[in-house]
Amino acid sequence: MFYIHQITCISPQQTFSDIDLNILNDVADNKLKVIEPSYEGIPLNILRRMGKAVRIGVGSALPLIKQKPDGIIIGTANGGMEDCIKFLNQIIDYNEGMLAPGNFVQSTTNAVAAQIGLMSRNTGYNITHVHRALAFENAMLDAAMMLHENPSANYLLGGLDEISAYNYNIDYLSGAYKKEKISNKDLFTIDSPGSIAGEGSAMFLVNKFSKNAIAEIEALQTLHTDDIDVVKNQLQLFIEKNNASGKPDLLLSGENGDNRLTDYYTEIENEVAKNISVARFKQMSGEYPTASAYAVWLACMILKDQNIPAHAVKKIGETKKYERIFIYNNYKGTQHSFILVSK
Amino acid sequence: MGVISAIGNSVAENHVSLTQQKCGIGKLEQFPSKYAATLPFGEVKISNELLKEKLRAYDADVTRTTLLALHACKEAIDDAHLDPEILSLYDTALIGATTVGGMCLTDELYHDANKDEGGSEYLLSYDCASVNIYLQKYFSINGVINTINTACSSSANSIMYGARLIKQGLAKRAIVGGVDSLAKFTINGFNALHILSDEICTPFDQNRKGLNLGEGAAFLVLEKEEDCATKKIYAELTGYCNSNDAFHPSSLSDNGDGPYLAMKGALDIAKLSPSDISFINAHGTGTENNDLTESQAMIRLFDTPPAFASTKSNIGHTLGAAGAIEAVYSILGIANGEVYPNLHFKEPIEGKNLVPVLSYTKTAIQHVMSNSFGFGGNCSSLIFSKS
Numbered sequence: 262m263f264y265i266h267q268i269t270c271i272s273p274q275q276t277f278s279d280i281d282l283n284i285l286n287d288v289a290d291n292k293l294k295v296i297e298p299s300y301e302g303i304p305l306n307i308l309r310r311m312g313k314a315v316r317i318g319v320g321s322a323l324p325l326i327k328q329k330p331d332g333i334i335i336g337t338a339n340g341g342m343e344d345c346i347k348f349l350n351q352i353i354d355y356n357e358g359m360l361a362p363g364n365f366v367q368s369t370t371n372a373v374a375a376q377i378g379l380m381s382r383n384t385g386y387n388i389t390h391v392h393r394a395l396a397f398e399n400a401m402l403d404a405a406m407m408l409h410e411n412p413s414a415n416y417l418l419g420g421l422d423e424i425s426a427y428n429y430n431i432d433y434l435s436g437a438y439k440k441e442k443i444s445n446k447d448l449f450t451i452d453s454p455g456s457i458a459g460e461g462s463a464m465f466l467v468n469k470f471s472k473n474a475i476a477e478i479e480a481l482q483t484l485h486t487d488d489i490d491v492v493k494n495q496l497q498l499f500i501e502k503n504n505a506s507g508k509p510d511l512l513l514s515g516e517n518g519d520n521r522l523t524d525y526y527t528e529i530e531n532e533v534a535k536n537i538s539v540a541r542f543k544q545m546s547g548e549y550p551t552a553s554a555y556a557v558w559l560a561c562m563i564l565k566d567q568n569i570p571a572h573a574v575k576k577i578g579e580t581k582k583y584e585r586i587f588i589y590n591n592y593k594g595t596q597h598s599f600i601l602v603s604k
Numbered sequence: 605m606g607v608i609s610a611i612g613n614s615v616a617e618n619h620v621s622l623t624q625q626k627c628g629i630g631k632l633e634q635f636p637s638k639y640a641a642t643l644p645f646g647e648v649k650i651s652n653e654l655l656k657e658k659l660r661a662y663d664a665d666v667t668r669t670t671l672l673a674l675h676a677c678k679e680a681i682d683d684a685h686l687d688p689e690i691l692s693l694y695d696t697a698l699i700g701a702t703t704v705g706g707m708c709l710t711d712e713l714y715h716d717a718n719k720d721e722g723g724s725e726y727l728l729s730y731d732c733a734s735v736n737i738y739l740q741k742y743f744s745i746n747g748v749i750n751t752i753n754t755a756c757s758s759s760a761n762s763i764m765y766g767a768r769l770i771k772q773g774l775a776k777r778a779i780v781g782g783v784d785s786l787a788k789f790t791i792n793g794f795n796a797l798h799i800l801s802d803e804i805c806t807p808f809d810q811n812r813k814g815l816n817l818g819e820g821a822a823f824l825v826l827e828k829e830e831d832c833a834t835k836k837i838y839a840e841l842t843g844y845c846n847s848n849d850a851f852h853p854s855s856l857s858d859n860g861d862g863p864y865l866a867m868k869g870a871l872d873i874a875k876l877s878p879s880d881i882s883f884i885n886a887h888g889t890g891t892e893n894n895d896l897t898e899s900q901a902m903i904r905l906f907d908t909p910p911a912f913a914s915t916k917s918n919i920g921h922t923l924g925a926a927g928a929i930e931a932v933y934s935i936l937g938i939a940n941g942e943v944y945p946n947l948h949f950k951e952p953i954e955g956k957n958l959v960p961v962l963s964y965t966k967t968a969i970q971h972v973m974s975n976s977f978g979f980g981g982n983c984s985s986l987i988f989s990k991s
């Protein structure tokens with residue numbers, strides 16, 4: 262599909278500057294919140310007006326837009342949720358009185374892509390995919406299509422979402438998060454429904470040139486179903502279709518500690534990972550709709566460093582050489598994605 | 605094709621209203637808002653209860669945005685004779701667009717976002733994706749499913765994405781469109797930006813006072829020419845382009861760079877020159893900024909622009925639905941050889957002197973360009989051609 266040449270990630274872990282994946286930062290109140298950098302490239306007057314989603318999106322994009330990409334392709338389920346509900350609260354609290362538009366403009370889900378375009382004066386293709394947990398996957402598919410249409414181009418591809426007090430509340434009420442307070446170190450040992458909340462922004466500079474690339478996105482498939490058998494059948498077809506250059510040597514699993522999803526992950530593991538290594542990432546990122554962007558970033562790091570942080574290892578397979586990583590992510594048992602990332 | 609708007613609940617009704625120069629903008633009746641009495645809106649005059657009954661969509665968590673989308677999507681699917689078997693194939697794609705999604709439930713969202721317990725039935729219905737996730741389930745569609753939000757140009761981009769999926773063999777047919785319903789959220793947002801008119805909007809008029817918000821939905825079924833030899837074909841999508849104005853979060857540059865690049869790019873993809881365009885379905889919101897900038901960009905590209913008009917004067921600005929609804933209107937113009945006039949226009953913009961089409965005209969239309977420009981500088985243009 263395409264090659265990844267540069268990557269950045271702002272997450273709850275040490276992933277942006279001075280990267281160290283062996284350290285696992287703790288969760289607080291079941292929320293894994295991002296470590297924000299100092300955002301040196303963003304003028305203070307602009308930074309002050311940005312909500313967190315826009316800050317982490319623009320902050321992680323800045324190092325990559327120096328390459329002057331031909332377009333900006335972003336996936337985010339909710340964009341600036343904090344600003345959105347702040348504006349909503351004003352509507353209700355002031356009974357539709359005269360309101361300041363700042364939060365409204367920052368709250369639109371396309372604000373991140375727009376702000377990146379604005380700050381880099383980029384008049385190219387600019388789009389925001391918002392299809393919940395397949396927002397980043399659709400952004401990847403879009404990037405693949407754009408590169409098919411314009412083989413010499415470079416695109417900025419990214420996925421991000423934020424935790425706001427409000428979307429945490431809505432998701433908590435719907436049963437998405439654990440009722441008991443837990444440590445992220447115990448995410449996979451506590452047998453209860455729900456996960457822990459997360460947030461982050463991962464950005465990629467992508468093109469069609471294999472030379473000096475960090476990784477290749479080889480294949481991608483998305484599914485809407487709650488039927489495990491459908492997922493298994495589609496997985497078999499996906500593997501068959503993509504086994505020409507060998508089988509994956511690592512499964513990067515989207516397990517999130519929610520015991521209602523264990524069956525899906527077990528079945529997938531049995532299907533693809535009989536003899537290969539299995540690693541997990543949501544103890545690092547927490548659960549959020551575009552966590553698969555974090556997974557792709559981590560896959561790039563594993564391919565680059567040939568090392569899986571100890572806290573991420575679920576099982577070590579026959580080989581410790583990682584050349585093809587299969588990512589399976591499942592959001593609330595309804596949206597699934599298969600992503601094949603290789604060296 | 606399927607459409608629901610302030611001037612009709614079907615393609616046929618919308619068509620009759622367009623030819624009769626009907627304006628559907630008026631009083632807000634479906635929900636209470638402080639601005640119901642002072643601002644005009646392009647509201648769909650059917651209650652949620654009636655929509656639910658008509659569509660047999662009784663799920664507790666279904667929102668007005670989803671109901672409007674379902675109404676238009678169903679009409680499009682029936683019109684294209686897509687049976688359940690075809691819908692469920694892995695090469696049938698559904699690409700929708702919305703900016704407000706389930707946030708039309710402003711009060712419910714307020715409570716669920718701020719309350720510790722006892723959530724409403726709408727907890728999973730607030731995001732933009734909720735609309736298409738509902739449609740996906742309702743029709744059991746199994747191909748690529750996506751939702752796009754590029755503000756007011758959203759559904760122009762969903763049409764473009766669907767077309768590109770087909771072109772690259774990632775789908776054999778794509779159901780593409782967009783929806784938005786009126787909401788306190790958008791009413792107050794646009795009001796805070798001081799771009800809502802307290803009178804019925806007058807696109808491209810020197811004394812225009814702003815836009816009127818509207819609601820509605822439209823869906824279109826796209827297929828490759830070779831796959832629909834025996835089917836009814838309305839028109840061909842020949843050009844499309846998405847560009848960014850990269851100027852300001854909520855207004856367009858004086859020179860109209862984004863609009864110019866979008867229109868120019870669409871012509872390039874269609875391999876057409878400016879003189880080939882018979883008619884421009886303008887974005888024409890009726891705001892000071894948009895109409896001035898769009899005029900400037902049209903003059904830059906066309907020198908003397910072809911016939912143009914904005915149907916925002918019929919139905920208001922339907923945000924995430926606008927690109928798709930106006931695609932249907934553009935296609936109706938091509939299929940019937942008609943031009944629908946720009947209503948409420950009196951005096952051209954000083955210095956631009958562009959006069960939109962002012963009366964309903966019967967004339968052969970070969971290529972229509974349809975513009976959608978949004979916040980965040982997100983500009984898109986589509987070109988539909990007589991097939």
